Structure formats: C-alpha cells, structure tokens
Amino acid sequence: MFIVPPYALTDSDLSSSNLTEDDYDEYDSGTTYADGNRVIVVADHRIYESVQGSNTGNDPSTDDGTWWVDVGATNRWKPFDQTISDQAEGSGSITYSIDLSSFIDTVTFFGLAASQVTVEVLDGGGGTVFDETQTAADASEIIDWYTFFTAEVDPEPELIFDQITGLSGYTLNITIGDGADPAPAVGQIVFGRAYRLGQTLDGTEIGIEDFSAKSEDQFGNLSVTERGFADLVNFQFSFRTDTARRVKRILSENRATPCVYFADPEIVDYGATVYGFYEDFLVPLSAGGTSLGSLDVRGLV
Structure with missing residues (x-):
C-alpha cells in the first residue's frame, strides 16, 4: 500500500501547456457586468459568474459572494484543482510541461478520457531519464476470440506511472492523447513522492458513495437526479511493527491533505486507487513483528 502526497504546483513551475487560459474575458474593473456574465481571474486561475446586474468595480477574487460566485478553475488548471x-x-x-523544484517518483491520473498517456522526464541538460506511454483503455472484458471482436473497450479512468527519477531542476512533460483523439480529457493529475505504508492484503474493499437524489411519489414512481459520486476504499494492510512510528508520522502529516492512495502499481485494475482523504487511523500493534492495519479512504468527487 502506498500514499502519494501531492506536489505543490505553482505558476512558476508550469512552464507551458497547449491549453490556453481564455475560457472567458479577463475581469476588468471598469466594465459593468450583467447578471450571469462570466469572467476569469488569471492570477488565481478561477472562473467567476456575476450574480447581480450593474456589477462594476467589485473584484471577484475578493468578493464575499454578494456580486460574484466562484464556478471553478479555468480549463488549463482544472487538473490541479482537487x-x-x-x-x-x-x-x-x-x-503540460512542468519544471520540478522538488523530487517526484510517481505521476497519477484520474478522470481520464483519452487513448493513451505519455510521461517524460528530462534532466537539466535535456537528456531523457524517463519516457513511458500507457494505453488508457480497460480491455479486461476481452477473455476470448468472441469478446475480442464484440466487447466494448472502456476508457481507463486511472493510470499510475511509478519508479520515476524526477529531481529538482528536471522537467516533467505530460501528453494526454495521441494527437488524434477527438476530445481528450482529464480530471486530476497528481504527482509527488510515493511512500510505502505496508503490504496490501486480501480483504481490501472498494466501493462508491453516490450523491444522486432518489425520490418516490405517492404512487411508487421513482425519479432519479444523477449527481457525482466518491470512490471508497478500505485498505487492509500489514507492516513491520518497528515501522509503526514512521507510518503514523506519514499519515498524520497528511491528515488534512488530499493524497493518492493505491494498493500497488501492478494491480491498478483492481480499482483500489483513490485520490482523497483518509478517516481516523487506529491500529493494534503486535509484538510479534508484524501488525495489521485498516485505513478507510474517501475519494474526491
């Protein structure tokens, strides 16, 4: 079992992207905005919508909700908005091209819709130290010749690239899609240093928490309003008892930070990969040398 605390990406780190930051016009303090008008503030990479007419001189990035509502990140920065x-x-x-200012060894992707993903790392002199392409397709339904020709290949929503040597001063290049994808998309890109907490065990559970609204009228007819959902993983893992203090320290340091948790990069198809927060951590220690832990993680929507 591994945890990846996220790299804190800054404007100066993101050296280039082919996604332009022009979702809407930049906010102008001298312009009067009508109810429903949208603007962007490049300084914080957010989109704001006016909630009143005759809206002049009210900075959306400092407004308390009287004049503007924050509707989300700009398209370029959505993969880093949690x-x-x-x-x-x-x-x-x-x-994306990112100039690294601290060490990373793992890059993860969530909410993918693309044919493939390529991760490349260049050293300070431009030499390639890592270059790997993974197909973002789930072909697990194909088990014989019949399903080879008839099965629908679903997109793989999560990918993990590990064993990367990304030192400070190196450049991380990410390409999502093969250049011909009609509409490549990605929900989150999370990268950082992976820490091994222990060995994932049988009995690890996966599931979801659905936020869809279901209602029933007096005649028993159901109506459903589809909404988002959060991934749930209950990790069962073992670790050496003499590393308990280290495990506790890593988890406590990241108690208020959304992190990537995964069972193992070789078994990503099991669905035990989640980006979110863990619940309270309490483990009975064994003097026999190996302790058994359980960790519930709730994913971000």
Missing part, C-alpha cells in the same frame, strides 16, 4: 469530475478538455492531445 475536483476529479470537472475535467480539463482539449482536442487531439493535452500537454
């Missing part, structure tokens, strides 16, 4: 369901969208491919 919201999986609100995807960044492109055409052909989506590219």
Whole structure:
C-alpha cells in the first residue's frame, strides 16, 4: 500500500501547456457586468459568474459572494484543482510541461478520457531519464476470440506511472492523447513522492458513495437526479511493527491533505486507487513483528 502526497504546483513551475487560459474575458474593473456574465481571474486561475446586474468595480477574487460566485478553475488548471469530475478538455492531445523544484517518483491520473498517456522526464541538460506511454483503455472484458471482436473497450479512468527519477531542476512533460483523439480529457493529475505504508492484503474493499437524489411519489414512481459520486476504499494492510512510528508520522502529516492512495502499481485494475482523504487511523500493534492495519479512504468527487 502506498500514499502519494501531492506536489505543490505553482505558476512558476508550469512552464507551458497547449491549453490556453481564455475560457472567458479577463475581469476588468471598469466594465459593468450583467447578471450571469462570466469572467476569469488569471492570477488565481478561477472562473467567476456575476450574480447581480450593474456589477462594476467589485473584484471577484475578493468578493464575499454578494456580486460574484466562484464556478471553478479555468480549463488549463482544472487538473490541479482537487475536483476529479470537472475535467480539463482539449482536442487531439493535452500537454503540460512542468519544471520540478522538488523530487517526484510517481505521476497519477484520474478522470481520464483519452487513448493513451505519455510521461517524460528530462534532466537539466535535456537528456531523457524517463519516457513511458500507457494505453488508457480497460480491455479486461476481452477473455476470448468472441469478446475480442464484440466487447466494448472502456476508457481507463486511472493510470499510475511509478519508479520515476524526477529531481529538482528536471522537467516533467505530460501528453494526454495521441494527437488524434477527438476530445481528450482529464480530471486530476497528481504527482509527488510515493511512500510505502505496508503490504496490501486480501480483504481490501472498494466501493462508491453516490450523491444522486432518489425520490418516490405517492404512487411508487421513482425519479432519479444523477449527481457525482466518491470512490471508497478500505485498505487492509500489514507492516513491520518497528515501522509503526514512521507510518503514523506519514499519515498524520497528511491528515488534512488530499493524497493518492493505491494498493500497488501492478494491480491498478483492481480499482483500489483513490485520490482523497483518509478517516481516523487506529491500529493494534503486535509484538510479534508484524501488525495489521485498516485505513478507510474517501475519494474526491
């Protein structure tokens, strides 16, 4: 079992992207906005919507909700806004180039809709130290010749790239799509240093928490309003008792930070990969050398 605390991406780190930040016009303090008008503030990479008419001189980035409402990140910055369901969208491919200021060894993707993803790392001199392409398709339904020709291949929503040597001063290049994808999209890109907490055990559980609204009228007819959902994973894992203090320290340091948790990069098809927060951590320690832990993680929507 692994945890990946996220790299804190800054404006200076993101050196380039083929996604332009022009979702709407930039906010202008001298313009009068009508109810429903939208603007962007590039300084905080957010989109705001006016909630009143005759809206002049009210800075949306400092407004208390009287004049503006924050409706989300700009398209370029959506993969880094801690919201999986609100995807960044492109055409052909989506590219990012990031100048690293601290070490990373793992890059993860959530909410993917693309044919493939390529991760490349260049050293300070431009030499390639990592270059890997993964197909973003779930072909697990194909089990014989019949299903080879008839099965629908679903997109793979999560991918993990590990064993990367991304040192400070190196460049991380990400390409989502093969250049011909009609509408590549990604919900979140999370990268950082992976920490091994222990060995994932049988009995690890996966599920979802659905936020759809279901109502029934007096005649028993059901109506459903579809909404988002959060992934749930209950990790069962073992670890050496003499590493308990380390495990506790890593988890406590990230108690208020959404992180990536996964069973193992080799078994991503099991669905035990989640980006979110863990619940309270309490483990009975064993003097026999190996302790058994349980950790509930609730994913972001």
